Amino acid sequence: MYAALTLFAQKGYASTSVADILQAAGVNAGSLYHFFPGKQDVLLAVLDAYLRGIHPMLLAPAWKGVADPVERVFALLERYREHLVTTECTYGCPIGSIALELHEPDPAVRALLAANFAGWVSAIEQCFIEAGDRLPDDVDRRALAIFALTTMEGGVMVSRTDRTTDAFDDAVRMLRDYVNRLQLAVR
Amino acid sequence: MYAALTLFAQKGYASTSVADILQAAGVNAGSLYHFFPGKQDVLLAVLDAYLRGIHPMLLAPAWKGVADPVERVFALLERYREHLVTTECTYGCPIGSIALELHEPDPAVRALLAANFAGWVSAIEQCFIEAGDRLPDDVDRRALAIFALTTMEGGVMVSRTDRTTDAFDDAVRMLRDYVNRLQLAVR
């Protein structure tokens, strides 16, 4: 299962064959097909694992020692940057990759992808909500959270293509400047 | 050729078989392989067509009747929104889709993807440069252009997953607010 999760993140869904999963997991075809009706059901399990792992596996490590809600947003983005660096900009967000890889996804798959995005956005939205009156009242907290997501996903996409963190860094720097200006506007 | 371009945009590269291309183009295998060594070379030709088409096919229509450099940025983003709407949010930017679909792209493919992003960014950067002193001096025009690209690509990604333009609209609205605040800051 975690073999599949790793392989999907590295190679994508379509490029990962069932044989690849079997070899990485050290199991045989019969075993896998005993637990999963097919390959797509493995993907569903992986996407469900990501969804349930948002808080314990993603946010908790990123926010360790970071209490300020606004800093938490950028601490999370910093995690993705580190992920880019450690993989030499070969892969970033597995959800985003799979979301664009599958052009006609099964409704169940698409629902889990959307749920993963929604979970991420809600967590960041909560940060901006907790920022309270540090942000202007009329700023849509949820839209700002979605903006953070699109900045991360777009930054990962371009950085992966360029094999440099430059685009990611530029985008995050601009987002930081925007949030700073919003905070200055309220003073 | 344009059959391949269309199919790659609709179904992606891997999911488009050579047989699909042959059928859509109304040609036979022998003809295609007479001009192209292999499927990847068709992709290279398509990516090259996108690159050379940035100005005549993408920017020119988007900027028709729009003279203001800042408005041109959002007029271009509006084109992508319309693309999402007309396809019921099933596909947005073909370059971004292919960029995330291919996890270990051939260097030539990756170079053309990067060139497409770079061409897009340079055009938008030029808009922000032409905006002159309407933007603060210390604002990095190129970084701002990259930010516009990541906003578009990230917005398309999430909107495609959600089958709603909401995420795209939220992201672009935030970008617009940022640019507005930058313009206000200079007064």
Place this chain on the structure above:
DNA sequence: GTCTATAACCCGATAGAC
């Protein structure tokens, strides 16, 4: 240059013994 037929390969999934 264009056509048809097919080679060579890999895929997901299954059958059936144990």
Place this chain on the structure above:
DNA sequence: GTCTATCGGGTTATAGAC
């Protein structure tokens, strides 16, 4: 529940006549 062998189908690319 787990194993091995294999099926049926789709893939890219090629061979060879015209």
